[in-house]
Amino acid sequence: MGIRSIERAMNVLQELNLQPINTIAQLHARTGLPKPTLVRILKTLEDAGYVENDVREGGYRVSALVTSLSSGFHKGPLVVEAGRAWAVAITRKHKWPIAIALPDYDGVVVRFSTVPDSPVSPFHSTVNRRLNLLTRGLGLAYLAFVEGEEFDLIIDVLKRSDDPENALSHHPDELERLVKKIRAAGFATRSSLVEPRNSNTIAVPIISKGGKVLASLGLTYFTSAFSSEKEACARYAPILQSAASAIADDLERLSSSVSIEVDNTYTT
Amino acid sequence: MGIRSIERAMNVLQELNLQPINTIAQLHARTGLPKPTLVRILKTLEDAGYVENDVREGGYRVSALVTSLSSGFHKGPLVVEAGRAWAVAITRKHKWPIAIALPDYDGVVVRFSTVPDSPVSPFHSTVNRRLNLLTRGLGLAYLAFVEGEEFDLIIDVLKRSDDPENALSHHPDELERLVKKIRAAGFATRSSLVEPRNSNTIAVPIISKGGKVLASLGLTYFTSAFSSEKEACARYAPILQSAASAIADDLERLSSSVSIEVDNTYTT
């Protein structure tokens, strides 16, 4: 076991990243740490410059310096780099948060999200969150556009899983129907069978000029903001689709002008 | 005074971000912490998933999870978002690290850098580093293209500073000569009067379609890699200039096309 205070501090720092502003009481509830301990940890982080105590807002928030804790981390594939700007732009315009997810073995992992830029996000920073392929919007948007034996390979892996969210892999015809529907529509949504119910995600694939599915791009919204799922999809799916194709274009420009290959590596 | 172990852990984490791989000995030298203490801290961070002990490489490195420590921080202006992808692409092609700096009162602050992507960087992650306007490449590339009373305003502020790096603000004609030279060339380099001497930076402004100087974009290289500064500039200045103009284009596309799509899709 490691140094307790450090583990606690890291947890606190993670929690702080999940909300724009955090009261001691909230952190107490979420981390289970005694309040005096929280105050002490937060004061330490504040002295070090990672945290600000905004008395006006009545709580603590992360400050700019936290970026220095991860600035040296190699950010990952060029798709994410190319997609960020579009994701941010869409969120600024439409408010809802955008996420970019990359495939990783039997799921997709959120590698970038504009949650911190969104004033109305149902979630708070989903970066590094792993999502299932058969139930989640971002997973389905990726999977449904994968073809041939790569598709079969993934399904085989999923079959070996006992995660209830992967259950569909045992029902080939149902699965096929879903995939066909998604392909025809050009976008996927989160299954209505999984939590959370008060939000939904609309996602589209990002497909390279060569036809390879590189990532998926999703928008998450509160269901209560629209009278029906259809309405939300009609509104945002085209936006996501054109953004996805713009990202593919950018990737092309970025690679051709400096002649590099699209790199599909991802870290775990 | 805060909790010592936390302060130490944060320092270690920052140091880890400054190099792709870090041995205990290096960290010991840089942080001054006893080796057993370092091992204990690193083990704690490793258990928590923020750090990996790569025995093959013989050292510690930050892992993907560190991004969760800053994922909630609002990343900043769209220029940086638009510029990242280009910066990454250039570094992948030409190896040297690229930085994007934004103006901040009497200086510029590095808001993004590809140092982690560069195998040959003279520095290591300069994110959040503040640079002077009159001596640093990124500062000069910004300042020299600012016009009119905005320029005068900045100089007035600099005059009130007693930082030796701002001394030039007291020599108007010399300053004017420098500014003219930079404008004519279209790029700036770091003053030969300031450290470090074994590297240099070539920087260009990023100017919006409306003519406003938004940021500066710089490339840093080891002077020993070229026979003269001229040679390096001849090679990289055009690359930076076209990237800067591409970034300005992207910014334009990002802001205009996203809003056009809104209007188009509303009827569907």
Added chain:
DNA sequence: CCTCGCGTTCCGCACCACGGAATGCAGGGA
């Protein structure tokens, strides 16, 4: 075989982080 430098483990002591209890403070209700 020895030596050097390294990462890692050991272990007893000092000290410092811990958290329950107390305090301070602001808002709300009677």
Added chain:
DNA sequence: TCCCTGCATTCCGTGGTGCGGAACGCGAGG
């Protein structure tokens, strides 16, 4: 005005825990 409630913050005595010098194991080099 006074009391109450919920909150953040401070206090302070105690015991656990982080500390780091010393020892160890190991691989490389001579």
